[in-house]
Amino acid sequence: MDGAATKLSYLPPTPTNVPAKRLVAGGVPGPGPAFTFYDRIEIGRYTEKRDLPGVLMVNDPTVSSRHCVITQERDGRCYVRDVSRNGTRLDGRRLSPNLKTEISLGQALSIGRDLTLTLDRDPDCDGPDAISGDSAITDTVGMAGLTMVTVLVGDIRNYTQLVQKADSAELQESINRVFDRLEREVESLGGTLKEFQGDAIFAFWECNGDGCHATQACKAALKLKSLARDLAKDRSVWALSDHPLGMDFALATGPVNISGYGGDGALGLSMVGEPVVLAFRIEKFADDTTGSIIVCPITHQLTDGFFKYKNLGFRQAKGFDKPFDLYSLVEAKLGR
Numbered sequence: 001m002d003g004a005a006t007k008l009s010y011l012p013p014t015p016t017n018v019p020a021k022r023l024v025a026g027g028v029p030g031p032g033p034a035f036t037f038y039d040r041i042e043i044g045r046y047t048e049k050r051d052l053p054g055v056l057m058v059n060d061p062t063v064s065s066r067h068c069v070i071t072q073e074r075d076g077r078c079y080v081r082d083v084s085r086n087g088t089r090l091d092g093r094r095l096s097p098n099l100k101t102e103i104s105l106g107q108a109l110s111i112g113r114d115l116t117l118t119l120d121r122d123p124d125c126d127g128p129d130a131i132s133g134d135s136a137i138t139d140t141v142g143m144a145g146l147t148m149v150t151v152l153v154g155d156i157r158n159y160t161q162l163v164q165k166a167d168s169a170e171l172q173e174s175i176n177r178v179f180d181r182l183e184r185e186v187e188s189l190g191g192t193l194k195e196f197q198g199d200a201i202f203a204f205w206e207c208n209g210d211g212c213h214a215t216q217a218c219k220a221a222l223k224l225k226s227l228a229r230d231l232a233k234d235r236s237v238w239a240l241s242d243h244p245l246g247m248d249f250a251l252a253t254g255p256v257n258i259s260g261y262g263g264d265g266a267l268g269l270s271m272v273g274e275p276v277v278l279a280f281r282i283e284k285f286a287d288d289t290t291g292s293i294i295v296c297p298i299t300h301q302l303t304d305g306f307f308k309y310k311n312l313g314f315r316q317a318k319g320f321d322k323p324f325d326l327y328s329l330v331e332a333k334l335g336r
Contacts, residue, residue, distance in 0.1 A: 008115075009046055010035045013054035019076050020122035023056070025115065026108075036122045040071045043111060060112035062086050067111060068095075070103065070119075078103050078119060086112070087258065094192045094206060094258075101187070146255035148207040149271075150217035150299060151279040152191070154182065154224060155286075157246035159199040166243050175199065177237045178228070178245065185227055189220040194271060200280075204271070206258075214253050214302040218329055221249050221293050248286035251329070252279035252296040281317040282326055291328030300327045307332055 008025060016038040023041065024034045035041065035056050044066045046057040058067070064084040072078045080103045082088040082095040089110040095101050103109070108118040156162070162171060179201060183193050186203045194202045205213040205220070225247070231237045232245035256273030275296075282294045290312055300309060310328040317324075 007046070007059040008033065008035075009057040009059075011053045011055070012036050013038060013041075018072050018074055021072060021076075021078060022120050022122040023070075023109075023117040024120050025117055034120070034122070035117075037070070038072065040069060042069045043067045043109075043117070056117075058112055058115060060115065063112040063115075068109070071100075080109065093187075093190055096193050099193075146273070147258050148213065148254070149204045149256050149258075149273075149275060150206075150214045150251055150253040151202070151204045151256075151271075151275045152186075152217050152221055152224075152249060152251055153203075153279045153283050154201040154228075154247050154249045155283055156199040157248055157286075162240075162243050166240050170239055171243075174238045174240055174245075178231050181227065181231060181237065182224060185224060186220065189223065190216050191220055212302060214251075214299050215306055217251055217253075218295070218299070218303050218307055219332065221251055221329060222332065225249060225292055246292075248283055248292045248294075250279045250283035250286065250294045250296075251299045252276075252282065253298040253302060254278075277319065278317065281319060282315070284318075285312070285315055285326060286328075291330065293329035295327045295329050297325050297327075300325075305333075 012035075018039050020036055020038060022034040022036045025032045037054060040054060042055045043063075044055060044057060045061070045063040046059040047065070064086070067084040068080055068082045068088045070078055070080045079100040080088065080090065080095065081100050082097050084097075087097075088095050090101060090103060091107050092110070103119055105119055105121065108116045110116055156175070179196055182201050186193050186201075191203045191205045194204060196202070203220075205217040207213050228245065228247040235241065238245045252275040254273060254275040256271050256275060258271050278296055282296060286292050286294050291310060294312075295303075295309065308330040310330055312326045312328055314323040315326045316322075
């Protein structure tokens with residue numbers, strides 16, 4: 001925090017019938033303090049009137065008054081839910097707001113400007129000494145600046161015709177099952193699911209120091225393409241045997257602004273920037289001739305050494321002043 005270490009305040013809760021866990025803090029003065037919890041722990045911005053058991057208060061204006069909540073089941077499995085404006089990261093990956101994500105021992109949450117909290121077993125269940133904050137901060141301060149991301153969109157091909165011809169209930173159930181599998185794959189590949197938009201999936205990979213986000217997104221696109229083909233053959237997932245499932249994808253890289261919307265109780269992610277618009281526009285060029293994964297020039301430039309591409313030549317994307325080269329992502333190069 002502008003050169004000053006983050007200060008924390010915590011009042012340990014009363015033990016319950018679930019195993020004791022703790023969060024070990026980094027980015028604070030001295031040895032990392034540990035904060036014991038049982039069925040739940042909430043992390044939020046420090047206020048003088050909110051000294052409640054089981055609430056870890058962080059004296060950082062970029063932390064929301066309710067930032068994230070960790071819950072623990074009776075079997076010891078823990079889950080984190082982000083409800084913040086500026087986001088919570090798990091091992092560097094931004095979490096989707098209001099979605100429960102499992103957090104395992106040894107994994108670290110990044111909160112605010114410099115705080116990390118690593119999940120650990122509590123060796124003796126002794127509560128830690130409280131570290132007091134200084135003064136209350138009343139409003140969450142946005143974390144200004146642009147973030148480099150690679151946006152991925154995936155769209156069900158011929159969706160309008162599907163809606164007109166297929167049974168609506170069966171179609172919706174099939175789409176839900178497909179998107180559930182795609183969502184799990186995105187998260188396993190280090191991406192963040194922003195949202196589903198009707199027949200489209202919208203995810204992104206951001207620059208976090210752990211490899212090239214564009215390369216990660218390209219690998220994910222190839223795996224999602226393969227997964228979609230497998231799901232199309234699985235009648236327990238895609239039940240519409242008379243209406244084949246086809247999906248097209250697009251990738252666009254560039255700077256965006258990311259924040260939670262809905263105030264301190266964030267309802268979702270807001271992402272503003274040219275790559276978002278571009279990804280949705282260039283996906284419309286995908287067909288059997290071009291290939292099913294369309295890539296913008298920047299994504300291609302960052303990843304050309306790792307993947308094989310087909311140059312589609314100059315294309316005019318809707319809403320953009322000038323045409324530019326587009327590429328079709330074919331496959332990973334051998335040894336990559």
